[in-house]
Amino acid sequence: MNIELRGIAAPEGWPAPGCRCASCNRLRAAGVRHEPASVVIDGVPLEACPRTDVPGGYEVRGPNGHRVLVAAGPGARPEPAAEAEYDAVLLDLAGSPEHLGYLRRTAAATSKTEVVAIHVNHRISSPAELERRMAFWNRPQHGPHRTLLLGGSRSGKSAEAELRLAACPEVLYAATGPVDDDPEWQERVTAHRIRRPAWWRTVETTDLAGVLKSATGAVLVDGIGTWLTAAMDEAAAWDDPALVRPLSDDLISAWRGTRARVVAVSDEVGLSPVPATRSGRVFRDTLGGLNQRLAAESEETALVVAGRVTELG
Known part of the structure; x- marks a missing residue:
């Protein structure tokens, strides 16, 4: 499955218009702007894929049959369908990283599941900080x-x-x-x-x-x-x-x-x-x-x- 991210931010974008926080100011000073979340799955826009609503979000089927769970927006924690195992999860990891742990606990997300952060905004200090966190959230769950x-x-x-x-x-x-x-x-x-x-x-x-x-x-x-x-x-x-x-x-x-x-x-x-x-x-x-x-x-x-x-x- 090929997931193309054309935007990762919350609906207002990142930096948010008129926001004076340090996170938004850093991006603004660097001339960087992240557009609201926009995802393409195997060449098809997310919104064009067949969709089923679940509490906190929705799941879609990609053109090749891949099953994807998507958070509806910032703060949303999408509930997996019964006995579902997803090929990818698109989550608000900036706000609720523990929801990924929950999905792994219920086996809705496995070691084969692609994990993508969307709805990112100034709840996290910088893109580099998101990358730092993603590195250990995607690390193997066992030791040593x-x-x-x-x-x-x-x-x-x-x-x-x-x-x-x-x-x-x-x-x-x-x-x-x-x-x-x-x-x-x-x-x-x-x-x-x-x-x-x-x-x-x-x-x-x-x-x-x-x-x-x-x-x-x-x-x-x-x-x-x-x-x-x-x-x-x-x-x-x-x-x-x-x-x-x-x-x-x-x-x-x-x-x-x-x-x-x-x-x-x-x-x-x-x-x-x-x-x-x-x-x-x-x-x-x-x-x-x-x-x-x-x-x-x-x-x-x-x-x-x-x-x-x-x-x-």
């Missing part, structure tokens, strides 16, 4: 593959981790914080759970090595710093950080040997002020060393600052 995302507090590293796995049909979210009734921790877990797709599974555990050894699909680890806190408590290592080394070694071994597609977040401690307490300095030094070991065993490492991502290799 390891990504370490570093950043300071409230840097956006957790949101970036979720974004990278949004199109996966199954995700195990490993929350590595305390397993007691800490109200603040439970509030954080609840907020993250609400933000994630409903079909993601969540496990609250400090046995991160066990998770990595047994998992085979997509795993999001949030995060390494809270795991280390629990590990240092378990090993009574606050006065002697060498005592946590066996647990760290076990984690590195599991990270290196995992069969999963893992995205883990960790705090970049090197950008923070020198801690005022000895325990704070011990934690900083230990986590910094652990981050280095994990990065050395990762296919990808990135730094997240103010929601912006810099790939480190």
